[in-house]
Amino acid sequence: MLMNNYSRADVGFVRGDGAILWDDSGKDYIDFASGIGVCALGHSHKGVAKVIAKQAKTLLHTSNLYNIAPQAKLANKISNLLGGGYELFFANSGAEANECAIKLARKYGYSNGKKSEIISLKNSFHGRTIATLAMTGQDKFHPDEFGAYPDGFKFYDSIDEIITNLNENTAAVIIELVQGEGGINPLDKDKVQNLAKILNQKDILLITDEVQCGVYRTGEFVTSKLYDITPDIITFAKGLGNGVPISACATRKSIFSPGDHGSTFGGGFLVTSVAEYVLSELETLKSSGKLNKTIAKFEKNLEKLVSKNSDIFEKRVGIGLMQGIVVKDVEFLAKIVAKSLECGLLILRSGKDTLRFLPPLNLSKKELKEGFIRLNLAINKAKK
Incomplete structure (x- = not known):
């Protein structure tokens, strides 16, 4: 029996193709949600399925105690897409990628004046682990029954307020360039660039949470490119694996030493092979x-x-x-x-x-057209 932690719609899907899903009664649905931004190449993508089948027949898991060739290949690809010079850590979810970012920021801060505070925006969302909830600014994600929350996190209403409240204990600032769970809210470009400049001057790390807005979701591999900034740390998940659980934390600072962080399942053969293929397909989609x-x-x-x-x-x-x-x-x-x-x-x-x-x-054009036909119909029905 499942825990009662999801308010599910009364529908279940049995198969998919592109942007179309079918439920167990045979009814079809146009998917304008793609698994909350996960299925960047749609459902049942033949190329993805082929990579999964090939890797499953070859090797699934050895752990990170040994070299994993597709993991290294994916790390190089992501670093190159970011312009080079980034180190990668792979995990299984966006929250885990942000947990990695927290530890990177804390270690860097400790070695540069024992700084530990991480600042975010009040309208933010950074995950559902206790630490990432503590880093999330929205009050609704801080119910008393999950307390006490870890110390060392602060949030402010605006970037201007963040800048005003930077202090000698600030290790990093984390922002979503397009806030996802708090409303689809793109941050102001000039303010973000000013923040990046000031943080660089103060040797405070800038982290961009691109779990939802990254991996070409906003038209570029990273939304930070649209903002003309170079973050110190970037986190990814969702669209990276097209449905297989993979996330990544990229840093241009060499911070971790062996033993500082790890993951039993993170960056295994299957998920990194799939993610490398997904990125290649999305690169082609963009360049075309x-x-x-x-x-x-x-x-x-x-x-x-x-x-x-x-x-x-x-x-x-x-x-x-x-x-x-x-x-x-x-x-x-x-x-x-x-x-x-x-x-x-x-x-x-x-x-x-x-x-x-x-x-x-x-x-596809056909899926897009049909989706909006259905959306218009739904709006008219909702008005009645």
């Missing part, structure tokens, strides 16, 4: 221009939807294929999500008032 065209088409459809329904929608928000629509009436949000499910469309909610869209990055 197809990704940019899909982004433009998706944004255009969302803008049209907002304009057509200005009575219920305030504006479109987001970057790339990490998009949202702000709803004027918060109570209407749940209605649209529910009616979309009835109409065979999967969408998400983010924060208190935002519909969230995270479709596969290789979404």
Whole structure:
């Protein structure tokens, strides 16, 4: 029997193909959620399946006590995509990648004046382990029953406030360049660049949590490229493995020594082989221009939807294929999500008032068109 920790929709899926899922009754759904931004290449991708089958027949696990060739290959690929000079640690989830970032920041801070404090934004979300919850700024993620929370984390409303409150104990600042769980909220580029400049001057690490907005989700491999900044530490997960559990923490500072950190399952043969293939496919999607065209088409459809329904929608928000629509009436949000499910469309909610869209990055024209047909139908039904 399962623990009662998920509020699940009353539907279960049995197979998928691209951006389409089928439930056990045979009904099809257009997936504009892609497993909360995980299935960047869609469902049941033939190339991914081939890599999984080949690696499963060859070797699955030896542990990190020994060399793992596909892990080293993936590390080199990610470092090169970041411009070179980054060291990688692989784990299984976004929270674990952020836990790694915490330890990196704490060790670096300790060796540079015994600094340990990590600052984040109040509207942030960084994971569900106790430490990453403590680093998450939203009050709803700090219920008393999970306390006491670890010390050494502070959060502020804005980047300006963060800068004002930097002190001799600040080891690092962590930000999501596009906040995901707190509403699809891109941070101001000028303010982020100013923060990066000041942190560099003060020898305080800048960490960008790109668990959701990374891996081409916003149109580039890392959203930090769109912001023209070079973070000291970057964390990834979600779209990196297209469904196999893998995350990564990349740092351009050589901080860890053997024994400082580890993971039994992190960076195994299967997941790193799949992730290397996924990145190669996404690189091709980007270089061919197809990704940019899909982004433009998706944004255009969302803008049209907002304009057509200005009575219920305030504006479109987001970057790339990490998009949202702000709803004027918060109570209407749940209605649209529910009616979309009835109409065979999967969408998400983010924060208190935002519909969230995270479709596969290789979404076809046909899937995109059908998805918006169903979304319009759902909105009309929700209005009644």
